[in-house]
Amino acid sequence: MTYARGTAHPWMANSVESTKQEMLAAIGAKTIEELFEQIPADHRLSRPLALPPALSSESELRRHLIQTLSKNQTCEANLNFLGAGCWQHYVPAVCEEIVRRSEFLTSVFGSPMSDHGRNQAWFEFCSQIGELVNMELVGLPVYSWGCAAGHALRMASRITGRREVLVVKAIDPERLSVIRNYCEPPEMSDHLAVTLVAYDPATGLLDLSDLRAKLNERVAAVYFETPSYFGIIESQGAEIAALARAHGAETIVGADPISLGVLAAPADFGADITVGPTQPLGVHMNCGGGVGGYIASRDEVKYAREYPTLMISIGETIKAGERGFGLSLFHQSSYGMRDKGKDWTGNSVYMWAVANAVYMSLLGPEGFHDVGTLILQRAHYAAKRLEEIPGIRIRLEGPFFKEFVVDFNETGMSVAEINRRLRKEAIFGGKDLSADFPELGQAALFCVTEIHSQSDLDRLHSALSKALAS
Amino acid sequence: MTNAIKLRNYHAAVWDEPVVMEMGHPGRRGIVFPQAEDALRAAAGSIDAMIPASMRRKARPSLPELSEPEVLRHYLHLSQQTLGMMGISLFGTCTMKYNAPVNEAVVARPELAQVHPHQSEEDLQGTLEIVHNFDLILRELSGMDQFVFQAGGGADAAYTHCCVTRAYHASRGELEQRDEIITTIQTHPCNPATAAAAGFKVITLMLEEDGYPSLEALKAAVSNRTAALMINNPDDMGIYNPHIKEWVRIVHEAGGLCFYDHANFNGVMGKIRAREIGFDACMYMLHKTFGAPKGGGGPAVGAYGCSEALAPFLPAPVVIKTENGYALDSDRPHSTGKVREFWGNIPQVVKAYAWARSMGAEGINEASDISVLANNYMEVGLLGIRGITRSNPDVDSWRMEMTRYSLETMKAETGIGTLDVQNRMVDFGMDAYWLSHEPWLVPEPFTPEAGEMYSKEDLDYWIAVLAQISAEAYATPDLVKTAPHNQSIHQMKYESLEDPDRWAMTWRAYKRKRPSVGNSDS
Structure with a gap:
């Protein structure tokens, strides 16, 4: 049901008409309108607000929000290698539970x-x-x-x-x-x-x-x-x-x-x-x-x-x-x-x-050691696998942690095109660095974390091989 | 009427909960990660080879070692020792609203939680659609031409305005000359603070008898050095400056921009539009007016909107609608640059959009009606309590959605001031009220904001608690002075928190500064 004046809104206890009248009577005012006397008339909006129709029933609202958000693709349904300031790490359920506590x-x-x-x-x-x-x-x-x-x-x-x-x-x-x-x-x-x-x-x-x-x-x-x-x-x-x-x-x-x-x-x-x-x-x-x-x-x-x-x-x-x-x-x-x-x-x-x-309380000293170790292993494995593909090299020789620069220059293909092809395989390729760091040419920043299993990384390897071969 | 209300026999949870740093037992684990696959581990090689010796961590961090249920129970205990909005919270200027669980349930879904901001635009259409449609809602509420959501709070939106102001005047070659921002003493501190942090000199106008600075004071302050005016209206005493259009005209005539800090939007939403009054830009707090939760201080959003003339200077990217759907417009050569990484606290934007959609135009208008009605209703009750007066006693018009009160009389007659009353309130399960920003223009101030969520009975209860505390102040002041008595802990001693030898912002500092205490418990 669309909300309209005269019906109590579930989020406003005092939207019941008789309550308003009771409160007006208590303060000695006739209308709510007169309470706005401080605002000069020529400051007032002279027409009703034109907003989309109200979705006051929770079920309609929820359905609308979920239908709209479902137009997003997710890093849960796809295999994601984007990082660059926002990283996909595992979020323990206890963290999710605690931040939803109303208090x-x-x-x-x-x-x-x-x-x-x-x-x-x-x-x-x-x-x-x-x-x-x-x-x-x-x-x-x-x-x-x-x-x-x-x-x-x-x-x-x-x-x-x-x-x-x-x-x-x-x-x-x-x-x-x-x-x-x-x-x-x-x-x-x-x-x-x-x-x-x-x-x-x-x-x-x-x-x-x-x-x-x-x-x-x-x-x-x-x-x-x-x-x-x-x-x-x-x-x-x-x-x-x-x-x-x-x-x-x-x-x-x-x-x-x-x-x-x-x-x-x-x-x-x-x-x-x-x-x-x-x-x-x-x-x-x-x-x-x-x-x-x-x-x-x-x-x-x-x-x-x-x-x-x-x-x-x-x-x-x-x-x-x-x-x-x-x-x-x-x-x-x-x-x-x-x-x-x-x-x-x-x-x-x-x-x-x-x-x-x-x-941090969940991980403790050993958890931080383990997650760091696992990220290093997975990221290095990924880099090594990618380097096996002709035309791909790992651009920088320095030691790395969870992200690394993949150089596609010798493939003759742009990062944008490679990522489009990976996308067809339900993979989000690395962040394209070509515009921000022109000195790197066609290069991308890949992020590999503890969530990437060996089979995920092998899948990236084969999808990338395929993308570059066609 | 309020005398008849029976006060609850409330007591907060007392868990006597240790600090997590002193909990647990060596060897316990709260989480384990997957084992690296044998082939992966073999191919990856040795960890030592991956980290240069100079960069290897030698000793494990001294974090607690707890099992998963211990961690869960510890933080549940801490949540239970947090009043939050479990009682009645009329925290003025913060516009306490219902934070609907449906919104939390929706944003927790992978369609939003598990989305990366660098995904391609076609893979972000759901988010972009909501952001754009919410932009349209705010444009209708304000009359502005474009909103962005990058600012991580209201203060960050004020800062955004300072950055936009710099870019605007720089584009006209006037930035070096225009180095002053004008504000008023009743405007939220974030306005002068961000103006100063952005490099401007700040001129603060003081109030006159009618509750706002005079036009003459403003005229004396503006000049060819004026970069902008940053102001709120109504202020948090509930007084609306009726000359604000003239203010805007004077500042514009001097070549400055006008920014409307709409923190106090709840009493005027649906009633006035910032752009029609002449402002170039405005800011809404989605974690306040638009029903997103506060989380104790964020994640928050200061939605910043501006005129078409200022839009080129906005932080990029801006969400736009195209023939093929929605897109992120990052190609904005005049942009001031970023105020924060990425494009905003999107879950809060979604919750605010949900709030606006649930309320609709009628509901939003009615909410401002109810907020103003409720505030004036509370005045009658509160001013009937011994020791309470209100600011600007000579201004006899109805107040907007807030009124500032004073306990100056109570303090003089009983020694009980506003901080004491605040401490006692929480003994009744009511969140401590808002006092006033610094400096206190009204002695012993407090500022409730009723809003549209709480019922008349809630408001009556709140008033009844104040009446009870007033009675105690006059009869048994020690009871108030030593409050709280029914809370998770007793009254805090504050002196050590300002002493460099005793303050301790971390457990490791505490252990060093209080060796006898820090090391003895376990």
Whole structure:
């Protein structure tokens, strides 16, 4: 039944006419219309809204939504090798169950006492990220990895009083675009100049000689990622950090937390600030709507005082021995100081932080070791199989984790065409890099994770062989 | 009437739940992954060969080791120690709404959850169709010409506006000159904060007796340095600035853009349209006004809409309709670039679309009716309680969907202030109310927003709880001062949270700073 005035809407208790009349009588008004007296007549919309017909019955609404969304193809029905900032990892059912809990889902802000459990879950998110990156100070998450990197660069600028940042060129163009926005255009007086540091075209590692050439006493921070956008494990982290430190610059490292059961924690090779994505930890891809970012550092006042994020600290209550969790350093946020606050904060992805906390608790130390190992094995197996196909080579020689660049130049076929052919076999091929990284020619970034079985990868091998043969 | 209401004998769950870091037992597993197939493992080679020695993790991370049911039960306990919206939550400015489970069920399906944003457009038609159709709904509600959903919250949409403002003035060669953004002290802090973070100088106009800054103050503030005005209306005291069209005209005349922070849309939806009032851009919060859940602070969406003239500067991509269906338009040379990776928190967009479709035009209009009615209904009850007054007592018109109250009188007479009352409310199973943004223009403020979801009985109950606490404040103030008494934990001590030697944002910091505590439990 289509909803119309006069019928109570299931989501509005007071849409019953007699209730409205009762409330009007209580306040001494005749009509609801007169309550809008503050709005001048010439501000008012003079016609009814023209919207599609209401679908107030849940069954109709559900059917409409599912019918529409069914026009999507899914990575469940197809074999997916897209990653590039949004990755298909297994999401344990316990994560799905917990984030659907109404108490967490509908909570707004509350108080440390009334929303104690949620605050504790947030603290457990920060605590477990802290263990993975070996750092003691972790903020509540921000919108995305790029936003985390942008904030971290601005923190470094405020800490050092410098206005130039060096950013590795082997970076997701989406993330770089976000970072550039955070660094402001040159017309602004607070502009941070972003200088890209080359990568070695043979290995994909950061080009140390280019870094040396570009480092100077004006540089606030050096930002690089491991694994990089191209999946490369940056093995020169300690040298990069030492070079940055020698010039008084901060070292900011972007790290995928799902790699940290097998790869060194950024703090261990010299990171001052670590940032990264949170989506790999128990959050579905959600068409890109699962992303989030973390920021971590040493627990030193010089860093703590520059965080834009909300921070949650463990503390005590008035009952001896009882713990609670409350906001810390709130006053320096934009809520506390408006335009004088540190960047800004607001609603972010805190529900995903709960999913992340559950995920990390499920995996534990051995789970992170196992998932990292399995991803390495599967990704390397895939790369080796693909290299068997004539015309295909793995472009970069550096060590890689879960993503790798597949070079199709010798096939004479474009990535777009290859992906079209794979699509016919119900396979989503790798992310096409040809437009964003023209120096690579026809190349694609393939993502292989723990979810890809040997038979999945063998299927990719045969589909790709077939696509290139025809 | 409220005296007759019997207050519930509520008590929150007390699980005395340990921190997960101190739970479990060595060797336990919460999940196991598949074994690599023998042939795959043999072909892949040794792990040591895959990771350079310098990059190998030497020691396992010190994460807890728990079985799967232990993890599930732990987080269920934590959820039960979270009030959320289990009671009555009239959290002002946040527009508490029903978050329909049907929406959660739909977005959890693989048709959305298991979709990658880099899939080809033809494989994303369902998502694109909903995003585009929701864009059309918001265009109708606002009069704007194009919406994008990339911003991850309301503040991020304000930031988006600052980025669009930069790109717009840069395209005219005026960005260096136009370095000021004007806002008001009653506009949400995210507006001045994002303006400053985007590199603008911020001019904040103060309020006058009628509840908003004067036209004269605005005229004195605008100049050829004005880049934009960022403002909300009505504000969260429930006062609508009737001169807003004139404000927009003055700013436009000076060459600036006008941004309508529509966080407080609930009281005016279906009644006014931002573009018709003259604004160039506006923002809606899908996790507030449009029924998507808040999740304690996101994932959220600040839907940002603008005029045709500003559309070229929007963050890319923009979802468009073509002859062959729906597409992502990324070829936008004047775009400000991205404010966040990908194109938005799509599940929240779907939930907001579902909300708008369920409500329809009539329902949306009725919801603003009910919100304003309910707020004015609450005023009568609340102002009858000892110690409660309202902001701008001289403004005697009906308020919009919110009213700001003050406990200044109660504080003076009993020593009980608004923070104390907030602490006591939760003893009755009611979510702590919203106070006010900083700075407090009204002493000891609180700001309920009734919205359209809660029943008249719920509102009466809320008022009855406030009446009860007022009575306690005057009779037994210590009871209020030491609240809460029926919650998962007792009153938090806040001093240590601001002390660098004692704050601890992670368990490892806690163990270092409180060695006796951190290491003794297990």
